[in-house]
Structures are given as C-alpha cells and as structure tokens.
Amino acid sequence: xxRIFRFALLVLLLCVVALLSAITTMHFAIHGAEVSVPDFxxxxxxxxxxxxASLDLNLSxxxxxxxxxxxxxxxxxxxxxxxxxxxxxxxxRVTQSLGPQKMAIPNVTGQQxxxxxxxxxxxxxxxGNVAHMPYAGAFVGAVIAQNPxxxxxxxxxxxxxxxxxxxTSTNVDGIVMPDLTGQFFTVAASAATRAGLKLAPPVIVPAxxxxxAMSAAQTPVAPVLPGTVMSQLPAAGYRVDASTPxxxxxxx
Numbered sequence: 001x002x003r004i005f006r007f008a009l010l011v012l013l014l015c016v017v018a019l020l021s022a023i024t025t026m027h028f029a030i031h032g033a034e035v036s037v038p039d040f041x042x043x044x045x046x047x048x049x050x051x052x053a054s055l056d057l058n059l060s061x062x063x064x065x066x067x068x069x070x071x072x073x074x075x076x077x078x079x080x081x082x083x084x085x086x087x088x089x090x091x092x093r094v095t096q097s098l099g100p101q102k103m104a105i106p107n108v109t110g111q112q113x114x115x116x117x118x119x120x121x122x123x124x125x126x127x128g129n130v131a132h133m134p135y136a137g138a139f140v141g142a143v144i145a146q147n148p149x150x151x152x153x154x155x156x157x158x159x160x161x162x163x164x165x166x167x168t169s170t171n172v173d174g175i176v177m178p179d180l181t182g183q184f185f186t187v188a189a190s191a192a193t194r195a196g197l198k199l200a201p202p203v204i205v206p207a208x209x210x211x212x213a214m215s216a217a218q219t220p221v222a223p224v225l226p227g228t229v230m231s232q233l234p235a236a237g238y239r240v241d242a243s244t245p246x247x248x249x250x251x252x
C-alpha cells in the first residue's frame with residue numbers, strides 16, 4: 001500500500017509539473033507574439049519604417065500635413081499610440097510632416113472649375129471638397145469661393161476646397177442642398193444668402209484638436225481651423241427652399 005501511495009503521489013507530482021510547464025509555454029507563446037508599439041513621432045519616415053520592421057510591425061504613411069513645428073519627412077502622429085500592446089504584423093498608420101508651408105495658395109476664384117482644378121494640380125496641391133450652389137451674377141461652373149483663401153498662411157492640409165456656381169434653379173420645389181462642410185462660415189453664409197436660402201443662427205463649438213486614433217482602422221485627421229463649417233442641417237443632397245432654415249455648426 002505504501003508503494004502504491006508513493007507511486008500515485010509521484011504520478012500526481014509529474015502531472016502538476018507537466019501542467020505548469022504547459023501553462024508557462026502557453027504564456028510565452030501568447031505574449032511572445034505581442035509587442036508594445038514604440039513612439040515613432042519625430043523620426044524620419046525611413047527610420048520609422050525600419051524600426052517598425054525590426055518589431056514585425058507594418059507601417060504606412062496615411063496622410064501628409066504642413067507643420068510649422070515638425071521638420072519635413074518626420075512622423076507627425078501615429079495610430080495606434082505608443083505603448084499600445086498589439087500582435088506582431090499589426091498595421092501602424094502615421095502622418096508625415098511636409099514641414100512649414102512653403103508654396104503660395106493660388107487664387108482660382110472666378111475661374112471655371114476645370115481650369116481651377118488644373119491650376120491647383122500644377123501648384124502641387126490636392127483638390128479638396130467641391131460644392132456646387134446657385135449663385136446669382138456668376139457664370140455657371142465658375143469658382144465663387146475657395147478654402148484656404150489666396151495667399152493664406154498657416155495652412156494644415158495641402159489641398160484646396162472649392163465652391164462653384166451652379167445654374168439658378170427655377171423649380172418651385174427649391175434647390176438641392178450643397179455640401180458646405182469644410183468651407184469658411186463667411187463664404188458658406190454668403191453663398192447660401194445669394195442662393196435665396198435662409199440661415200439660422202450658427203452653432204459655435206470649440207475647434208477641438210483630435211486625439212491620436214487608438215485603432216488601426218482609424219485614420220489620423222488634421223485639426224479643424226477656427227471659422228470652418230463642421231456640419232450642416234439639412235445635410236447635403238436634401239431639397240430645400242427659401243423657407244427652410246439652414247443650420248451651420250462652426251468651429252470656434
């Protein structure tokens with residue numbers, strides 16, 4: 001009986017050791033596949049990519065912005081944030097600094113939309129939002145406003161958004177509401193008034209600086225400039241008339 005008891009005790013001890021060994025192996029297998037995302041901000045894009053590759057992370061440039069503080073070709077923001085624990089092969093998105101704004105913003109107001117688009121491309125800028133709205137006294141297809149304004153300074157995004165004159169509607173049901181988001185309030189309000197629309201008092205909200213996205217599926221975004229239309233009611237695409245109040249939410 002004593003021998004049987006000792007043998008059973010030995011078997012139990014071996015089982016416990018095997019179980020602890022399995023748990024330890026599983027722990028290292030799981031956590032060995034994880035990595036803490038480093039801080040890429042301030043590194044050149046090349047250095048950031050090499051550092052990411054050394055940790056088995058995939059890094060890509062998601063967007064580019066002007067920055068007066070960060071030199072050109074350096075990482076401005078990243079997603080996920082530094083210190084986030086992710087699995088290896090995770091996709092890290094960064095924004096790249098273009099350095100201080102060096103090129104002048106061209107004046108395309110009054111030009112036809114196609115000519116303005118060509119001028120924007122030749123200036124090395126991207127075409128941003130393009131909204132169409134009936135505008136009395138302007139030729140159809142002519143640019144009636146742009147954002148940023150000509151020769152503007154402190155521009156964050158290397159793109160130009162346009163507000164283009166559309167044919168004046170003769171339909172008694174009104175006009176199709178254009179997309180005014182991204183335009184400066186003064187420009188959007190003037191265009192809406194010229195189109196015969198009624199503006200409600202604007203809703204003023206703080207121009208909060210967006211936080212760095214925590215998920216790899218999220219895209220880092222540039223800060224909203226004060227005076228920019230952030231949202232609108234009715235939304236773009238809805239049919240409105242002179243009796244419909246247009247509510248614009250503007251960044252402070």
